[in-house]
Amino acid sequence: MLVDQYDLALSTTSSAARDAYVQGSSLPLTLYPGAIEAFDRAIATAPGFALAHARKAQVLMREGNVAAARARCRRPRMGVST
Secondary structure (H helix, E strand, O other): OOEOOOOOEOOOOOHHHHHHHHHHHHHHHHOOOOHHHHHHHHHHHOOOOHHHHHHHHHHHHHOOOHHHHHHHHHOOOOOOOO
């Protein structure tokens, strides 16, 4: 099972999705651009990776894009990614 930078288990088996998720997770903490793009890469690699969807929604909320964040949260549940 893959883990994040804090050694927490992730719901994806894709190393590429994990790497993009970890990158995206650290960017908002430092206020650097690129977090949404990193989460988009994680989602493109593993569409069912729920944490990537949730973190993207969180960044969108932080940016004040409430409509996009809500739309992200309403997407159908796709199950565990591979």
